[in-house]
Amino acid sequence: xxxxxxxxxxxxxxxxxxxxxxxxxxxxxxxxxxxxxxxxxxxxxxxxxxxxxxxxxxxxxxxxxxxxxxxxxxxxxxxxxxxxxxxxxxxxxxxxxxxxxxxxxxxxxxxxxxxxxxxxxxxxxxxxxxxxxxxxxxxxxxxxxxxxxxxxxxxxxxxxxxxxxxxxxxxxxxxxxxx
Amino acid sequence: xxxxxxxxxxxxxxxxxxxxxxxxxxxxxxxxxxxxxxxxxxxxxxxxxxxxxxxxxxxxxxxxxxxxxxxxxxxxxxxxxxxxxxxxxxxxxxxxxxxxxxxxxxxxxxxxxxxxxxxxxxxxxxxxxxxxxxxxxxxxxxxxxxxxxxxxxxxxxxxxxxxxxxxxxxxxxxxxxxxxxxxxxxxxxxxxxxx
Numbered sequence: 001x002x003x004x005x006x007x008x009x010x011x012x013x014x015x016x017x018x019x020x021x022x023x024x025x026x027x028x029x030x031x032x033x034x035x036x037x038x039x040x041x042x043x044x045x046x047x048x049x050x051x052x053x054x055x056x057x058x059x060x061x062x063x064x065x066x067x068x069x070x071x072x073x074x075x076x077x078x079x080x081x082x083x084x085x086x087x088x089x090x091x092x093x094x095x096x097x098x099x100x101x102x103x104x105x106x107x108x109x110x111x112x113x114x115x116x117x118x119x120x121x122x123x124x125x126x127x128x129x130x131x132x133x134x135x136x137x138x139x140x141x142x143x144x145x146x147x148x149x150x151x152x153x154x155x156x157x158x159x160x161x162x163x164x165x166x167x168x169x170x171x172x173x174x175x176x177x178x179x
Numbered sequence: 180x181x182x183x184x185x186x187x188x189x190x191x192x193x194x195x196x197x198x199x200x201x202x203x204x205x206x207x208x209x210x211x212x213x214x215x216x217x218x219x220x221x222x223x224x225x226x227x228x229x230x231x232x233x234x235x236x237x238x239x240x241x242x243x244x245x246x247x248x249x250x251x252x253x254x255x256x257x258x259x260x261x262x263x264x265x266x267x268x269x270x271x272x273x274x275x276x277x278x279x280x281x282x283x284x285x286x287x288x289x290x291x292x293x294x295x296x297x298x299x300x301x302x303x304x305x306x307x308x309x310x311x312x313x314x315x316x317x318x319x320x321x322x323x324x325x326x327x328x329x330x331x332x333x334x335x336x337x338x339x340x341x342x343x344x345x346x347x348x349x350x351x352x353x354x355x356x357x358x359x360x361x362x363x364x365x366x367x368x369x370x371x372x373x374x
Binding site (some may be wrong): 023034039043044046065114120125128139140142143144147148153163164166167168171174177 | 235
């Protein structure tokens with residue numbers, strides 16, 4: 001994937017520490033954000049644009065003296081909202097069958113293992129399609145390493161609801177995948 | 180099903196308060212049912228994470244594949260352009276006419292690469308030759324220079340014994356008006372005429 005550099009020119013003097021922080025955050029969160037957005041159903045191009053927009057907003061936010069608490073969930077929330085505006089078929093495409101290229105991506109050596117993995121994914125896709133939107137959202141954010149508190153921040157629901165939702169969703173998947 | 184079951188995923192995620200964490204841990208050690216469920220949840224969670232990675236990788240790959248033909252065409256074009264620039268250009272061949280009966284003075288034999296031959300490779304001279312040779316037979320040359328094949332062609336490119344005669348006719352202003360390069364079986368002729 002191209003565009004590993006942050007497309008923002010920072011004025012060096014005033015926001016030097018902000019710039020450093022944003023650059024570090026960008027390095028840390030770019031891939032998880034991209035993955036989250038692509039799983040939400042955005043194309044790679046849309047996802048890249050959204051990530052850049054989100055970091056541009058973050059820069060403005062910090063430059064105008066905004067708080068840098070919970071900054072991870074802040075970026076995810078901005079990206080999440082932008083994705084919602086951008087993508088009308090939001091959430092629609094996640095869980096659709098992946099193409100045959102999957103065997104190249106799965107670095108499994110033995111063919112038996114490969115067949116097993118593919119079968120697992122196929123079952124999982126079926127299960128994912130039966131999840132509710134909030135269940136999918138919670139699981140996707142959790143997969144990117146966000147804490148329940150952060151997930152509640154992004155999705156605008158309470159932390160206890162996140163806990164219940166994650167638990168319920170994982171159990172649904174487990175039921176259908178690990179037969 | 181025991182009530183700890185609802186806390187298993189939160190326990191996996193380290194999202195429970197400390198005392199609950201140890202409670203669940205203790206319970207799981209004893210309860211086979213919960214242990215089974217825990218493994219199952221762990222597996223589902225792992226598969227889901229792997230699937231998210233696969234989705235991104237798949238989309239990125241497809242994007243690369245879409246550009247692959249364009250990229251390969253660009254590479255091929257660049258390669259062709261580079262070859263065209265690097266490789267020697269095809270030489271413009273001087274007009275070569277079949278050997279003709281000559282009545283003039285015997286040719287002057289030049290052993291090494293003659294400067295005269297190089298000079299006539301200039302474009303305007305050759306263009307003039309081509310346009311005039313189309314008009315009719317060449318007038319009697321003023322100068323004839325015999326050039327050994329080795330001095331203008333790489334060794335082995337021309338059969339042994341072949342020499343070239345360059346006929347040059349001079350215009351009124353002193354420039355080369357007409358240049359003609361004629362191959363001749365020099366050695367063969369000599370052998371025949373000698374006895």
